[in-house]
Amino acid sequence: VLAIPAAAYMLQEQEAHAAEMEQTFIAIKPDGVQRGLISEIISRFERKGYKLVAIKILVPSKDFAQKHYHDLKERPFFDGLCDFLSSGPVIAMVWEGEGVIKYGRKLIGATDPQKSEPGTIRGDLAVVVERNIIHGSDGPETAKDEIKLWFKPEELVSYTNNAEKWIYG
Ligand code: ADP
Numbered sequence: 001v002l003a004i005p006a007a008a009y010m011l012q013e014q015e016a017h018a019a020e021m022e023q024t025f026i027a028i029k030p031d032g033v034q035r036g037l038i039s040e041i042i043s044r045f046e047r048k049g050y051k052l053v054a055i056k057i058l059v060p061s062k063d064f065a066q067k068h069y070h071d072l073k074e075r076p077f078f079d080g081l082c083d084f085l086s087s088g089p090v091i092a093m094v095w096e097g098e099g100v101i102k103y104g105r106k107l108i109g110a111t112d113p114q115k116s117e118p119g120t121i122r123g124d125l126a127v128v129v130e131r132n133i134i135h136g137s138d139g140p141e142t143a144k145d146e147i148k149l150w151f152k153p154e155e156l157v158s159y160t161n162n163a164e165k166w167i168y169g
Pocket of ligand 1: 053077136
């Protein structure tokens with residue numbers, strides 16, 4: 001008798017969390033890959049409780065790097081930045097979870113590693129802004145655009161992780 005309302009309550013809870021689910025685009029730049037930081041970075045997102053729904057390794061072309069960073073094309077460092085992003089393998093990923101866009105940026109830390117807090121990815125693992133090892137979408141619109149630029153829809157995998165009920169209640 002009690003099982004029915006409890007189950008209904010749990011379903012409502014799960015639906016409420018499902019409505020808050022977001023996806024963000026995260027890339028490990030060539031410096032992070034070359035320095036052997038792939039597993040360290042993935043591990044921080046995974047242990048937090050976010051879900052990996054797409055991942056691949058590729059060397060982006062310069063043209064592709066320019067598309068990715070198009071918002072920065074007026075900045076003096078744009079050309080060097082695009083050269084760098086296209087200089088070697090990059091790990092492209094989509095991570096999913098409640099609030100993952102904003103909190104993912106917190107895990108990453110400030111753009112300039114000199115200003116990133118210890119405990120953040122850039123704070124712990126990088127020293128200068130030109131080699132700050134990781135990219136993360138800075139808002140819902142950018143996340144949508146970047147996921148679309150880097151992945152085909154069929155490359156995103158929809159699945160239930162059995163730990164979700166322990167992460168979200
Ligand atoms: P974020 O990557 O934190 O979203 P931005 O979008 O402002 O930061 O910049 C994109 C990337 O451009 C940074 O991650 C960094 O690699 C590079 N960058 C930003 N500012 C500078 C700078 N002043 N000089 C050189 N490279 C920079």
